[in-house]
Amino acid sequence: MTLEVLEGSKAVSDVIGLCKPDVISAYPITPQTHIVENLSEMVADGKLKAEYIRVESEHSAASACLGASLTGARTYTATTSQGLLLMLEVLYNISALRLPVVLTCANRAISSPLNIWCDHQDAITLRDTGWIQLFAEDIQEAVDMHIQAYKIGEDKRVMLPVVISMDGFLLTHTFEPVEVPSEEDVDRFLPKYNPKYFLTTKNPMTFGSFAEPDKYMEARYILNEVLNQSKVVIAEVARDFKDAFGRFGGDLVEEYNTKDADIVLVGMGSIISTMKEVTDELRKRNNRIGVLKIRSFRPFPDKEIVSCLKDKKKVIVVEKAISLGFGSILASEIKSVLYNSGAAPRVDSFIAALGGRDISKETINKIIEKSMTEKVDLEFVDLNRDILPEDFSE
């Protein structure tokens, strides 16, 4: 194994190059830019034989991927935040047309106020789109997930798009020692894209019909079923990946010291590494505490969550997005799957790091302490009341 110290964006663009997409279409937005710039360079240098469509908007980036994928090409795009929102309408269309487009989301907050730093509000918006949604903990996992994403999405049992969330700046612009696999190994792991149905004059077909009320619901039912069934493939591909490359970051979830734990921290993305460090230290002081990493947010790992959490004393969910007018999203979904499990533990819910506010080990420790002393229905971590207008400062 050869480790190289690489910037997250560079590592991801290198691995996308190895996955050999036929068509890339993207529009620049911070902090996704380094990825698409690197890919442009690879195409310009002849290192990657792909059509690179420099579109006039993210809506068109997603649409060009849609058209290319439907013509039988492997496709790639990357975006974040406002760009992801602009794509949204097309993203619903891509999944319903069963096109295995792969998209990297360099997670970033949503305007207003304008903010380019990391949170998960953008990706969470895709929750109901029918995309498979994976969250990477570190740069290595982001690299590995992209290879897995094509394999999962293009599996005949799945045929769905996959979005990989990697925390903007925290993972896209930092350097870590990573292993980018060799071309031969990726070629061996990832077969050529060979769809059964595509746009061709050899077998003219109609795609994107309209369906009346007597047909529409069945179409949505099938999509939901397929997305749920993709859990098997996500887990299978994670195991195959381990066999081929020796690395395993979990399948739908990763359980870290959860077996004997009384308390389990739950999160997604780069916060997991911090949680792991904090709980390692707490364990040295005889605290039985573990971490549950949600690796696949959609399909949602309901069974895995129940089996991991149902007998715990306390679950602490820390998330980087909010459903305005309601509250937590991930914690609510976890509560909803636990509710009927018979032994639902107390679930405390923390919203943290919106707009890129730092989460340090101290922050996580503070969260745990708070959760140990009181029931926390919803807490905004590190909210600075001093700068709130008077009406809100209580």
Add this chain to the structure above:
Amino acid sequence: MSDNILASGHTACAGCGEALGIKLILNAAGPNIIVANATGCSEIFSSRYPESAWGIPWVHSLFENTAAVASGIEAALKVLGRESEANVIAQGGDGGMADIGFGALSGMFERGHNILAITLDNEAYMNTGVQRSGLTPLGARTTTSPPGELSWGNITPKKDMPQIAVAHGVSYVATATVAYFKDLEKKIKKALTIKGPKYIQVLVPCPLGWQHDPSLTIRVSKLAVETCIYPLIEIENGKLTNVVKVTSKKPVEEYLKLQGRYKHLFGREGANEHLAKIQAIADENAKRYGLV
């Protein structure tokens, strides 16, 4: 064979100029095409699951992304070495191509994709109930530009899409209409021999939206040309290369009075001033393109 490219049995209204336009376009283009189609009447009347009127590979994605979808199709054919398999057509209504999908179309033009873009111009958003678009002509009634105490219908002239295409450096730009079907077929065939982006705008009367008798579709289409309201032109590499000459130019009233969408321009006090403005547009067209 070519008759089946758009099968009968679709659900367009009687006398629909758009359905006729598509049939003529497809027959001219032949079977070796892939079509990306915008949301709108054309998509709705042709693709109700589980039926389809399309005998060629066809995709409908959304309302405003057709030119971008087509860009992806074209790029995929290129990189997969299948360029010779098919010509790519991006088509939609005036709303889908010239308004909401304008950015995508501009991008497709400017990037130089080998795609024929076709606007099926019925001068309003018909599928949603005849609302005004950027290609709705001056004075026309739509459901969002109704005549009233203070209104004489649509207050703006038609957006000049062909010239906008020319300004993008599109090497082949043409207008056509269903009554001149030989001319339309010739333009489609010619466009498909040219590499790069092409733009053809086809006037397709809509009996429902224009409020004319369904049996008058061809007559209305013909009068649009004979009054110089809708000049039929070809612009190649920025130069006007051909126009359909009008042997005896008719007053615009002959065209307008067949259509309920212009009813308020007849028999109402002050109407003449508005008719004169429409006549001035036709006269300007005639002069600008040397139609007569």
